[in-house]
Amino acid sequence: MNDTIKYQLDETRIPRFWYNIAADLPSAPPPVLHPGTLKPVTASDLSALFTDALIEQEVSTEREIEIPEPVRDIYRQWRPTPLYRARRLEQALGTPAKIYYKYEGVSPAGSHKPNTAVAQAFYNQQAGIRRLTTETGAGQWGSSLAFAGALFGIDVQVFMVRVSYDQKPYRRALMEAYGARCLASPSNETVAGRDLLAANPAHPGSLGIAISEAVELAAQRSDTKYALGSVLNHVLLHQTIVGKEAMAQLDMAGDYPDVIVACTGGGSNFAGIAFPFLGEQLRGGQRVRVVAVEPAACPSLTRGKYAYDFGDTAHLTPLTKMHTLGSSFTPPGFHAGGLRYHGMAPLVSHLKELGLIEAIACTQLDCFDAGLRFARAEGIVPAPEATHAVRGAIMEAMRCKIEGKAQTILFNLCGHGHFDMQAYIDYLGGKLVDRSYDEAELAMALAGLPSVSA
Ligand SMILES: *Cc1c(COP(=O)(O)O)cnc(C)c1O
16 A cells, blocks of 8 residues: 655756746736836836846746746755645544645745745846845745845845734844844834834834835835745746645655645745646646635635735835735734735736635634644644645545545645744633734725726
């Protein structure tokens, strides 16, 4: 009997191309608009923030985009990442389903985020950029970009949401260990930050505000660009290495997924594992169900409006059509800091509108419960964000049990939780509660959406 649990490719099998789903979509997503003119943005509008190579990828409709050799060379340190068959979890659940998970927690920063951080730092170095600015919520993106900046000799300045800055000193320490500068946001270094601090010196910050600060600084200096850890097309593109590897590994196992599950904050780890499989389907291959799992406290895909909105609070970014809770919406405090963004990747939103993906929202208590069941069966403590994917996968496995179906489930275990043990301390101590978002505040945030006739 085949009882393999680990499907490991050697480093010569690292994919040579990222997969661009724009090549296979039945219709193109709505255009990105300039915040001032409300006309589709041009490459030159974006060049204050991003280097040409990344802008090209942002608008590309080419199916395969070559991964530069220096990027593959760095990937070799932890890629290909392992694909595991969760046999002990299957047993614990008594499900006839086969559960596979791709484990991205083996990267130096502990999540999928270095896949794009390394690529972005590379292209910026090639363009002679000396400094990158960015935002971070829980700190995973900030530490990933700090790591990548260190490898390519680029200074990294991270605006970290104030509440996280105070609550998660270890992530901040990790960024500083890699040589990055980490500031609590709102900060005194930008107009956007100073305005907010003047109104409220104890402002807790938000991702939308931190983005405004990072964008403001990048736009001011020609040697400085901005880097985003999710949402944008080129970020999703870089993450497709995850799904491409998983496809080769499932091939080794002689399997193909019936269902793919991933958590969604901005949509990049979800896109990373799902898009290569969706591409197969769009080109006439096997159909696959794809389930996005988001937090009930920040439910952009399941409760948000599909509308044009800003990516940030100060309204400096272009307008994209996406599932949004409104750029002024502040989700209630909960532990999956990486899932607290008000919007969703335009590509993921478009797929939802086309009916090609499903979405569900889960509460944090259910997710931590699932995370611990997983840890006790498989030994890996998932990041709070990743517990949403675990929860979704367990729900699918239990459905298979009820229906008596031996389906194949694949999920993305996008990061480990070693820097998030306070969340587990709180959960085990009975201190976590399920807070749903404030309906009235949501209505207000949605009422404030920009009016765009397109
Ligand atoms: C940042 C992060 C997320 C959320 O971002 P996506 O772009 O939706 O992937 C999820 N999980 C982990 C571990 C993260 O670091």
